Amino acid sequence: MKHIKTLNSSNLKTSLSKGGCGECQVSCQSACKTSCTVANQNCERSK
Amino acid sequence: MPMIHKFSLFDKFMVLDVNSGAVHVLDEVAWEVLNYFTSCSRDKIIDILKKKYDVEDITQAYLELKTLQQKELLFSPDYYDDMDLHHNGIIKALCLHVAHDCNLRCKYCFASTGSFQGRRLVMDCETGKGAIDFLISHSGNRRQLEVDFFGGEPLLNKDIIKQLVDYGNERAAQSNKDIRFTLTTNALLLDDDFLSFINDKMYNLVLSIDGTRQTNDRMRYQADGRGTYDLILPKIKKAVEMREDKSFYVRGTFTRYNLNFSEDVLHLADLGFKNISVEPVVADKNKDYAIREEDLPTIFKEYETLAQEYVKRYKIGNPFNFFHFNIDLTQGPCVIKRVMGCGAGTEYVAVTPEGDIYPCHQFVGIEDFCIGNVKEGIENRKTVEEFRKCNVLKKEECKKCWAKFYCSGGCHASAYYSSNDIHSTYKIGCEMEKKRIECAMWIKASLSE
Numbered sequence: 001m002k003h004i005k006t007l008n009s010s011n012l013k014t015s016l017s018k019g020g021c022g023e024c025q026v027s028c029q030s031a032c033k034t035s036c037t038v039a040n041q042n043c044e045r046s047k
Numbered sequence: 048m049p050m051i052h053k054f055s056l057f058d059k060f061m062v063l064d065v066n067s068g069a070v071h072v073l074d075e076v077a078w079e080v081l082n083y084f085t086s087c088s089r090d091k092i093i094d095i096l097k098k099k100y101d102v103e104d105i106t107q108a109y110l111e112l113k114t115l116q117q118k119e120l121l122f123s124p125d126y127y128d129d130m131d132l133h134h135n136g137i138i139k140a141l142c143l144h145v146a147h148d149c150n151l152r153c154k155y156c157f158a159s160t161g162s163f164q165g166r167r168l169v170m171d172c173e174t175g176k177g178a179i180d181f182l183i184s185h186s187g188n189r190r191q192l193e194v195d196f197f198g199g200e201p202l203l204n205k206d207i208i209k210q211l212v213d214y215g216n217e218r219a220a221q222s223n224k225d226i227r228f229t230l231t232t233n234a235l236l237l238d239d240d241f242l243s244f245i246n247d248k249m250y251n252l253v254l255s256i257d258g259t260r261q262t263n264d265r266m267r268y269q270a271d272g273r274g275t276y277d278l279i280l281p282k283i284k285k286a287v288e289m290r291e292d293k294s295f296y297v298r299g300t301f302t303r304y305n306l307n308f309s310e311d312v313l314h315l316a317d318l319g320f321k322n323i324s325v326e327p328v329v330a331d332k333n334k335d336y337a338i339r340e341e342d343l344p345t346i347f348k349e350y351e352t353l354a355q356e357y358v359k360r361y362k363i364g365n366p367f368n369f370f371h372f373n374i375d376l377t378q379g380p381c382v383i384k385r386v387m388g389c390g391a392g393t394e395y396v397a398v399t400p401e402g403d404i405y406p407c408h409q410f411v412g413i414e415d416f417c418i419g420n421v422k423e424g425i426e427n428r429k430t431v432e433e434f435r436k437c438n439v440l441k442k443e444e445c446k447k448c449w450a451k452f453y454c455s456g457g458c459h460a461s462a463y464y465s466s467n468d469i470h471s472t473y474k475i476g477c478e479m480e481k482k483r484i485e486c487a488m489w490i491k492a493s494l495s496e
Contacts, residue, residue, distance in 0.1 A: 003077035003108040004115065007491055008376035011119060012068040012385075012452065013126050019381020020133075023191045026140040026395040027388075027455075028407060029229055029251075033197075033298075037480065038388055038455035040373035040487075041380050044191060 021045060049122040052449035053081065056351070056489040062121070063488065065449050069120035070376055072492045076100045077108035084112055085122065127440065130386060134393055134435045137187040142397040142408045143178055145170045145207055146199040151233055151275060154266045155302060155328050155336060157409065161199035163399070164412035169204040170400040175211045177421040178398040183222050192219065195229040197397075197408055202236035212248045229253065231298075233267070234279040237286055246289050254283045257299035258311020258325065265304055266336070280318075287320055296370060299325040302336035306345045309352040316360070316367040324370030327479055329409070329461055338475055347482045354486035358493045374453075374487040385439070388455035392418065392434025406434050409460030434459065437469050444472045454480045 023044040027037065050065040060078040062071045073081065079100070083092045089109050096105050115121035146169045149161025161167065179194070186192055194215060196208050212228055219226045227250035234254050245252055256279060257263040264274025287295060297320045301308035308325055315323045327346075330337040338346070353369060360366055389395065392406030399411055402421040410416040419425040439445045439456035457480065461473035 001111045001114075003074045003104070004111045005072045005492075005495075006115070006120065007070040007072065007488075007495055009069065009118075009120065010377050011123070012066065012382045013119070013123070015381035016126060016130070016383070020383035022137065022139065022189055022394065024380055024384055025227075026193060026390045028142070028391070028395065029140055029193045029195050029227075033231065033253075033408060037371055037373075037453065037483070038385055039379050039453040039484075040370070040375070041384070042375065043378055043380055043384075 018045075019043075048125055050125070050447075050449060051122060053078075054485050056485055057355070059489055059492050061485075061488055061492060063449060064115075064121045064123055065452065066125050066127070067120050067123040068376070068379075068452065069115070069123075070488050070491070071115065071121070074108075076104045077111065080105060080108045081112060084109070127382060127386065130383070130440065132383070132387060132438065135187065136185070137189055138182060138185040138394055138396055139189040139191070140193040140195075140390065140395040141178060141182050142195045142197050142395070143170070143175065143211070144198060144397060144399050144408070144411065145175065145196050145201045145211075146203040147400050148203050149198060149200040149233075150203065150235055150269065151200065151267060152270050153268070155300060155330055155334075157329055158199060158411070163199075165399075167199075168400040170207055172207055172210050174398075174400065174402040174421065175207055176214050177402055179211060179215045179218055179226075181398075181404075181421040181424070182226075183218050183224065186222075186224065190224050192224055192226045193229065194226055195231060197231050200233055200236070201230060202232050202241070205236070205241060209244060212244075216248075227251070231255070233275070234282045234286065235275065237282040242286055242289055245286070246293065249293075251294040251296070252286065252290060253324075254279075254286060254295065254297050255299065256280070256283055256297055256315065257301070258305065258308065259314045262301075262305045262308075262311050263299075266300070266302065283320075284318070294322075296322045296324050298323075298370075300328050301325055302328040302330070303338055303342060304336050306342055307349065308346075309349040309356070312353055312369060313356060321366070322368045322370070326371065327476070329458075329464065332465070338479075340475055343475065343478050346479060350479075350482050350486050354490055357490055361494060371483045372487045372490055374484070374491065376488075376491060382452065385452040385455050387438055389458065391459050392431055392437075406430070407460060409458070410463070433469065442470060442472060444477075448477070448481075450477070450481045450484055453484045 052063040060073040148167040152160045215226045229251040231253040260276040263276040267275050397405045397408040404419045405411045418427040439451045445451045459469040462471045463469050465473040
């Protein structure tokens, strides 16, 4: 495309059927004990 | 319903498609076309913009937007409204308060300088083992479990930590599970022996320091009022050096006293610490160090400064990792995780030295939120049910927010402390979070060039 650059073509929708295993880290266990940022956690399945 | 978030930052025009999670960088023509894309026909858009841009460019930008829409990467439908969130009572993470006591008297401490509104107390071995047994017996089919040694200051109870790590590993092996241990400490009592133990046994290490000496010592001091910077810095340096490629964070808090916190983050980076988290204080709004709404423009500028410096340092080969700018656009958490949020009171609980269970560390000491005890198990099911029902698709404020799949509804405790209701939101926190996400996306765009 000339006018638009897409940074990621994956779609959250696909994770609806594949996700939910519950193995990933609880967000407050990483560095942050006060402000929740869930989207910066890693997916255990993609490791 | 379809939802996008359009924002410009520095040199970039960016669009997030909320439901797909796709992020796009637009040039100026496409940015302008997008303004009219859903409300006007192509011919009408050309008519509006032809004095400013070439008709061919307008047409092409329009077609590119159309293609993204057809691929469900722009204005994509909302698939998540009737999502099945199967809470099954599984608990997989513990915040283990091995000491409700502290050797510091930090001014902003939400734990009443360690005691959590109760007695100063350390956890005994039997209670700690009971907590680990509770975790394993409630973990269902989860394999990957987590225990964070927390306080107060957990190093006031070093021997128990060592015993509990051994016990936890033994019990996990018997159950075909794995426990990842984390230690969150103010670093004051770190010594060589314990650092070796940490390196061998801890999956993650979180070391508290707020930034420069002036910032740190204003809030983080000992019982006699002396600051801690000069005492902890050599210990933190040594700990980080020993960690090598193992996970760690130096972690600080910013308050209204240091709204110029980018200087503190960069100070930590200049000291050689590559993994940094500095986050806003959680405080009663009447405290003079609490963040106020009027501080937001200053805080936004600070995040922007940090984002620019992040990119600059990355490009010259001297990168640092800022926790709140971490964002994985391709392999981040699944949408189920993003909706369920932090897991407090459902898959994550805190256990006090007495063995009492709370939804998370931030609720410890508030009697109404005590949900059970490691001996008797979960008893206060009404409160647990409240936490189960509390997710980003249920919060009215969150449903219409573009950032809902990034913050996942925010911190329940912040919501409770700001409006007495875990189902509400902490609005100042929301605004800061949104700014961080925009900065994180801008960083991704800048580093993709």
